[in-house]
Each structure stands twice: as C-alpha cells, then as structure tokens.
Amino acid sequence: MGPVENFHTFRLLSDPGHGGEASRIFLLHNGLNETRKVGLYYEIASHLIEQDPNTVCLLRPFPGHLTRSAYPGLTETPLDHYLWDGLHLFRQFLRYMIETRWLLSTIARYSKYRCVAGSGLLVEREGVEGSRLETRFLVEAMMGEWENLYGASLMTIDGHRGGFPEMCDPPDEAAFVEAIDSLRGALDLGSGHDGSSFDDRAEPALHVLGYSLGGFTAQSVFMSWPFLISSCSTLLSGGAMRELAPTAFADPEEWQTVLHSLRYELDDAMMDWRFQNSGAGWGGGMSPYLFLYLKRTFYEVFQQEYRGSFQTRLAAFRQRMLSVVGGNDPIVRPQSVLDASPPDGINMLAIGGLGHFLADSPRGRVEREQREFWIPEIARTIGLLANEAAKKHKQDLASTWLDENDLVPKPSRAETEKKKREMKLRGRLTVAERLDIEQGGSLLSTLFQRSLDDLLARAATGSQGILFILRNEPPTFLLGEKSLQKLASALYHDDLEIVEYIKNVRTRRALIRSEDTRNRICVVLPWNVETIIRGIDAGLQHPSQSESSGEQMAEERDPNSLWSELNRQCAQLTRGRQSKDQFADSVRVFHAPAGVEKAKDPPKAVGKLCDVGREWLDLRDQSMAVTPSLPDCWLWMSNEFLGRTGDSPPTIQESREALSREIPKYVNKTPEKRDDAERAIAERLQRDDLRMVAVSRARFNPRFRGRIIAEPRQAQELLLRAGLCIAASVPFKEFDFDEVRPAVAGNDTSPAT
Numbered sequence: 001m002g003p004v005e006n007f008h009t010f011r012l013l014s015d016p017g018h019g020g021e022a023s024r025i026f027l028l029h030n031g032l033n034e035t036r037k038v039g040l041y042y043e044i045a046s047h048l049i050e051q052d053p054n055t056v057c058l059l060r061p062f063p064g065h066l067t068r069s070a071y072p073g074l075t076e077t078p079l080d081h082y083l084w085d086g087l088h089l090f091r092q093f094l095r096y097m098i099e100t101r102w103l104l105s106t107i108a109r110y111s112k113y114r115c116v117a118g119s120g121l122l123v124e125r126e127g128v129e130g131s132r133l134e135t136r137f138l139v140e141a142m143m144g145e146w147e148n149l150y151g152a153s154l155m156t157i158d159g160h161r162g163g164f165p166e167m168c169d170p171p172d173e174a175a176f177v178e179a180i181d182s183l184r185g186a187l188d189l190g191s192g193h194d195g196s197s198f199d200d201r202a203e204p205a206l207h208v209l210g211y212s213l214g215g216f217t218a219q220s221v222f223m224s225w226p227f228l229i230s231s232c233s234t235l236l237s238g239g240a241m242r243e244l245a246p247t248a249f250a251d252p253e254e255w256q257t258v259l260h261s262l263r264y265e266l267d268d269a270m271m272d273w274r275f276q277n278s279g280a281g282w283g284g285g286m287s288p289y290l291f292l293y294l295k296r297t298f299y300e301v302f303q304q305e306y307r308g309s310f311q312t313r314l315a316a317f318r319q320r321m322l323s324v325v326g327g328n329d330p331i332v333r334p335q336s337v338l339d340a341s342p343p344d345g346i347n348m349l350a351i352g353g354l355g356h357f358l359a360d361s362p363r364g365r366v367e368r369e370q371r372e373f374w375i376p377e378i379a380r381t382i383g384l385l386a387n388e389a390a391k392k393h394k395q396d397l398a399s400t401w402l403d404e405n406d407l408v409p410k411p412s413r414a415e416t417e418k419k420k421r422e423m424k425l426r427g428r429l430t431v432a433e434r435l436d437i438e439q440g441g442s443l444l445s446t447l448f449q450r451s452l453d454d455l456l457a458r459a460a461t462g463s464q465g466i467l468f469i470l471r472n473e474p475p476t477f478l479l480g481e482k483s484l485q486k487l488a489s490a491l492y493h494d495d496l497e498i499v500e501y502i503k504n505v506r507t508r509r510a511l512i513r514s515e516d517t518r519n520r521i522c523v524v525l526p527w528n529v530e531t532i533i534r535g536i537d538a539g540l541q542h543p544s545q546s547e548s549s550g551e552q553m554a555e556e557r558d559p560n561s562l563w564s565e566l567n568r569q570c571a572q573l574t575r576g577r578q579s580k581d582q583f584a585d586s587v588r589v590f591h592a593p594a595g596v597e598k599a600k601d602p603p604k605a606v607g608k609l610c611d612v613g614r615e616w617l618d619l620r621d622q623s624m625a626v627t628p629s630l631p632d633c634w635l636w637m638s639n640e641f642l643g644r645t646g647d648s649p650p651t652i653q654e655s656r657e658a659l660s661r662e663i664p665k666y667v668n669k670t671p672e673k674r675d676d677a678e679r680a681i682a683e684r685l686q687r688d689d690l691r692m693v694a695v696s697r698a699r700f701n702p703r704f705r706g707r708i709i710a711e712p713r714q715a716q717e718l719l720l721r722a723g724l725c726i727a728a729s730v731p732f733k734e735f736d737f738d739e740v741r742p743a744v745a746g747n748d749t750s751p752a753t
Contacts, residue, residue, distance in 0.1 A: 013049070013057040014049065015049045020188060022188065024052065024387075026058070027100075027218070029208065031211045032249065033078055035064075035069035036073065038066060044382075086258055087261075093220070093298055094294055097220065104228055105138060105141075108121055108132065109193060109202050110203070111126070111128050114198075116488070117492070119225060131192070143176055150170055153167065187204075198397050198398045207233070207389075216302050218234060219232055224549065233385065235378070236331070238323050240303070309547035313547075322348075323348045326351055326353075351374050352370070353366045423457060424461050429450055452634060454691075456512070464644075465638040465642070466522065466652065467636050480565035480568075488502050519652070522585060522655070524630065526589070534563060570587045588652075588726075609727060611664075613628070638688075640684075642659070656727055667681075682712045692719070
C-alpha cells in the first residue's frame with residue numbers, strides 16, 4: 001500500500017452552526033480492517049455534538065484503514081499484511097503514535113507542560129517565543145523527524161533484496177505549514193501559554209474514544225500523554241489481544257499466528273539490532289527514548305503478556321476511563337475485559353444482546369432495538385464522563401504542576417513542620433490498616449509507605465528504642481530532588497501518585513533530619529554504594545524493572561553529581577549544632593570482607609554474635625569467618641528488646657553493643673534452646689517490641705514493595721543477619737571509599753567530594 005499510508009485525510013466533525021473556540025475535542029480511533037464505512041463515527045459524533053454544540057470530533061485512521069487504505073475494496077486488508085508479517089502491526093503502531101505526537105503538538109496550547117508522567121511533545125520551551133506554538137518552529141521540528149524516519153526507511157529499502165516498495169517523494173515545507181495552520185484555524189484555538197502556571201481555561205479538554213482495535217490505540221494514546229488527554233472511552237474493546245476472536249476477519253488460528261509471530265519478530269528485531277542499526281538515528285529513525293517508550297506502551301497495552309502493569313495503569317486512571325462491552329460480542333467478550341482489570345474493578349457498561357459490528361445491519365429485532373436505544377445513551381454517557389473527567393483532570397493538574405525547575409514545588413517551612421507533627425501523631429498504623437495487610441505480611445505501595453511512617457513515628461514520638469534502616473542502595477530520603485522524582489516516575493503512572501509519593505518522602509526526610517530524632521535512627525549503607533551510584537544506577541536511563549514507560553526519565557544523569565548529592569545528604573544527617581560530628585553514627589557503612597569479627601571497631605560482644613552466626617550456618621570450624629550480606633529492611637527495637645531498663649533512649653553505639661549481646665536470646669538453633677528462642681522472638685513481635693519491614697528488591701512494582709515480618713523463623717534469620725551487619729559497620733565519614741573503589745580503565749573514578 002506504500003504511499004497511501006503516508007498521505008491521508010482525517011475528518012473534522014463539528015456543528016456547522018457553532019462559533020468560537022471548541023470546548024472539547026474527541027479523537028476517534030477506528031477498528032481493524034475498517035476501510036469503507038465511517039457511519040458509526042458520524043453517529044457517535046452527532047450525539048456528542050448534540051450534548052455540547054462546541055464539541056469537535058477528529059476521526060484519524062490507523063495506517064491502512066479508512067481514508068488511508070489503497071481502495072475501499074478489491075484489495076488486501078490490513079490483517080492480510082499482519083498475517084504475512086507479524087511485525088507490521090508494531091510498525092504501524094509506531095507510525096500512528098508518532099503522528100499522534102505531531103497532532104497533539106499542533107493542538108497543545110502550552111509551550112511546556114510541567115508534568116512528570118507521560119511522553120513529551122515537540123519543541124518544549126520555557127516561553128511561547130520559539131516554541132511549538134509558533135508554526136515555523138513546529139514545522140522545523142516536524143520536518144526534521146519526518147526526514148529522519150524517511151531516511152531510515154530509504155536505507156532499509158535499499159538493503160532489501162527487491163528494493164521495494166517505492167518511496168513517495170518528501171513533502172515540501174509548505175505542506176507542513178498548511179496542515180498545521182489549517183487545523184489550528186478550524187479548531188479556532190486560543191492564544192498560547194508558557195506553562196509557568198496552570199490555567200484551566202487555557203485549552204479545550206481533549207478526549208480519546210476507540211472502537212474495537214481502536215480501543216487499544218486510544219488507551220495507548222491516553223496513557224502516553226495523560227497530562228494532555230482528560231478521558232479515554234473504549235467501545236467493544238479491551239482484554240488482551242490474545243483473547244480476541246476476530247472470526248469475521250480470520251480463522252482463530254490465523255489470529256493466533258499474528259500474535260505469535262509478532263512476539264518473536266520483535267524479539268528477533270531487537271536481538272539483531274535492526275531497530276538500532278536502521279541508519280538515520282536510533283530505532284527506525286526515532287530517538288532512543290521515544291522508541292523505547294512506545295515499545296513499552298505497545299507491550300503493556302496491546303500484548304498484555306504480563307497483566308500486572310496494565311492493571312496498575314487502569315487503577316491509576318480509573319476515574320477518567322470507561323469501557324463499553326456487548327453481551328453478544330463474539331470478538332471481545334465481557335469476561336476478557338474483566339479478567340484484564342484490576343481486582344477492584346473498572347468503569348464498565350455492558351449492553352445485553354449487543355454485537356460487535358455496529359456499522360453492519362443488526363442481527364435480529366433484539367439487537368436492532370438495543371442499538372436504537374443504547375448507542376445514543378452510550379454516546380451521552382461517554383460525553384458525561386468526559387466532562388466529569390475533565391474537571392478532575394484540571395484539578396489534578398493544578399495541584400501537581402511543577403515549578404520553574406521542573407520539580408514538585410517544595411513546601412514552606414511551616415507546611416513541613418505541620419506535616420512532621422502530623423506524621424508523629426498519626427503515623428502509627430491504624431487497626432484497619434493492620435487488617436488490610438495480606439496474609440504473609442505482603443505490602444502494596446500505600447501500606448508499605450504507611451508501615452515506614454509507623455516505624456518513623458515510633459522513633460520520633462519519644463518511644464524508647466531505636467530504628468535501624470539497612471539498604472543496599474541509598475534510601476529515598478537520601479536522594480536529591482531530581483533523583484527522587486525520577487524514581488517516583490518509574491514507580492507510578494500518573495502525576496497525582498508521583499507527587500503524593502514525593503511529598504511523603506520529603507516529610508520522612510524532614511522527620512529523620514530532626515535533631516530530636518537523629519540519635520534514634522541509624523542508616524546502614526553498603527561498602528560499594530559509590531560503585532552502585534556511579535556504575536549501575538547512573539547508567540539506567542529508565543530501569544527495566546519499571547512498569548511505567550518513562551520517557552521523562554531520559555535526562556542523562558552525571559555520576560559525579562549523584563555521588564556528591566549523597567555525600568551532601570549524609571553530611572546533613574550526621575552534622576549537629578553542638579558539634580560537627582554530633583550525629584556521626586546516624587549514617588554508617590557495612591564492610592566486612594574478612595568477617596564480622598575482623599571489622600573495624602566491632603562491639604565487645606561481637607564474638608558471641610558470630611558464634612550464633614556459625615551455629616546458624618552450621619560452620620563447625622571456629623576459624624571460618626562469618627561474612628553476611630546486607631539485608632534490605634527497616635527494624636524497630638524497643639528498650640525492652642535491647643535489654644535496657646529505664647526510659648532513656650540508647651545511643652547508636654549502645655544499641656550495637658546491646659544487639660550483639662541480646663540477639664543470642666532470640667536466635668538459637670540448638671535443639672534444647674530452639675523452641676524457647678522462637679517463643680521469645682514471637683512474644684517480642686506480638687508486643688511490638690520488635691517490628692521488622694523487609695524491603696523488596698523489586699523496586700518499581702507498586703503492588704509489592706515489601707513485607708512485614710511476623711513469622712518467628714523469618715524474623716530470627718533477618719535479625720541475625722541485620723545484627724551482624726550493624727556490628728560490622730563504621731561511620732560514613734570514617735569509611736575510605738578510595739580503598740574499595742574499583743579501578744576501571746577509561747572511567748573517571750575520582751571522588752566527587
């Protein structure tokens with residue numbers, strides 16, 4: 001089909017009598033193999049416009065469909081191409097999403113959207129001048145991307161054995177100018193804004209609506225630009241692609257062939273570096289970050305081989321989404337849509353007796369009557385949801401809009417103090433929250449955050465005891481603002497959750513920094529934390545463990561600045577007013593390559609603790625060193641657990657001594673003492689004298705962030721391991737990172753501070 005897919009028209013549907021700027025714009029997305037009939041979209045648009053005369057609908061065809069198919073009939077269908085080449089669907093998806101980015105950049109009324117989640121648009125600028133709001137700059141950027149894609153396609157075709165298909169001639173600049181100006185003129189868009197602050201009247205509300213295969217496309221667009229698009233509605237669409245049964249188009253086995261070949265074609269293309277080595281640019285002429293973003297979106301929305309991430313996306317955007325299904329739909333079964341939904345459900349409207357092909361004649365009286373009544377009602381419901389979603393969306397944007405440094409605005413000192421007081425007073429887990437914790441102690445993101453608040457509240461409210469935080473990477477409260485924001489964007493899909501998470505971490509950071517709290521909190525970092533920051537985390541532009549798409553994380557991170565930031569944060573925790581090293585023990589480093597007993601400045605009772613370690617490991621040879629690895633956990637221990645009398649809180653040094661002395665009472669594998677030790681630690685867990693939260697290494701999975709340890713055997717092992725590492729730790733300021741820093745040829749490993 002070649003050139004036809006590149007040059008096409010799209011329909012702009014509006015009330016001929018309306019005047020002035022559009023109040024809302026709907027982007028309509030078509031279904032698979034639709035090449036002729038557009039009546040369904042005119043009907044839906046008519047009902048939406050009837051509801052609000054200032055509504056405008058844009059019908060944009062997917063490549064190979066409707067106004068960009070070769071002919072309305074007597075030709076191969078798009079599905080024929082997918083059967084022949086499974087990767088063709090992915091290529092068309094990329095093409096469509098790039099075009100969508102161009103379209104949204106044309107419609108957008110802000111020169112810059114100060115949001116964290118989602119992909120970027122073209123020509124982001126701090127001010128209106130020189131931004132995409134000026135046609136010539138948008139044309140320049142759009143032509144540049146078009147030429148890169150065109151050049152990559154030419155190189156691919158030149159290397160093709162047949163040298164086909166033929167490429168169309170590139171358009172000139174005038175074509176871009178006319179397209180942009182005509183669309184902006186037809187929509188009567190208002191003047192632009194620089195994004196320095198959010199204005200809820202700056203632009204019309206933008207919504208997406210997709211039918212059948214177009215529902216997957218609509219969801220992809222919505223979840224890629226959630227800061228710009230207010231709502232997403234799908235009609236007879238949803239579930240996983242592998243569960244669709246397009247019997248009217250193909251045999252079920254043919255459809256499974258498309259999905260089977262698509263998966264392996266993508267794998268092969270990535271392994272053969274076909275996307276990377278495509279000539280003009282990376283990823284078929286695209287920037288690497290945009291390509292990886294769209295690839296991840298395709299995986300999560302279209303393929304859904306792993307449903308957890310898609311369910312999290314649906315839960316995050318639930319109030320702005322609607323799914324309409326038909327009870328008599330042989331292709332998209334309502335149960336498939338429910339199976340792909342989060343456990344607490346979605347907004348779904350199921351119409352009994354409604355079939356899939358709404359553009360065809362109804363099958364029988366029941367379906368005809370259902371259509372006559374429900375299609376207008378469906379359109380009106382979509383319109384009502386769109387209006388409500390737009391209100392909520394604007395409220396969310398107003399509360400999450402970033403500052404001039406593209407960071408979540410920092411609270412005032414008074415606001416910070418207020419939040420600290422609230423965490424002290426209400427940080428402890430409620431009875432209801434304790435009951436919500438799953439059997440086995442599993443913690444989803446919200447409960448995990450609250451469990452950490454609970455431990456901090458114990459340390460901050462004068463409860464006599466100590467909190468140890470052991471992490472194999474810098475805890476979030478030791479991260480700089482940019483690093484924290486990037487971590488949050490890898491963990492959550494929407495700005496509201498991202499901003500809320502950052503605010504919570506900031507409150508914990510402020511509470512931990514308080515001088516009346518720092519002597520009851522000790523952070524233990526690994527000996528190779530500098531290597532992790534410089535050599536591992538710095539190289540992850542967007543971590544593969546993340547379930548979000550993360551193009552906003554594309555900024556290069558300087559290892560030196562990251563290491564400097566950690567040093568600065570640690571200095572703030574260890575410095576006091578009375579003396580420079582008043583809180584030197586607040587941050588420590590674990591390093592025991594020759595064994596815990598041979599670590600620098602071990603507690604006096606460390607030998608007894610190491611004996612318990614050897615017994616636990618069945619090391620009969622006393623000369624064998626005990627060399628534990630640092631666990632990821634937060635541990636609260638009361639005075640009673642540490643064997644202390646009186647109300648005075650222990651110092652960190654006293655706690656290290658007490659742990660080495662007291663842990664053998666709770667950890668013992670000898671047959672005659674095993675049961676007593678388990679009963680003793682179970683009693684401490686039950687009385688909350690010991691509270692343990694293990695942090696998951698699955699850092700970016702919001703459905704499982706960690707676990708509260710309540711089983712005695714697990715608690716014994718974690719307590720022993722943590723106690724050994726705490727005993728073998730030294731103050732951060734005293735640790736020589738030069739000594740353990742690996743020498744890597746060609747890398748700058750000089751210290752940043």
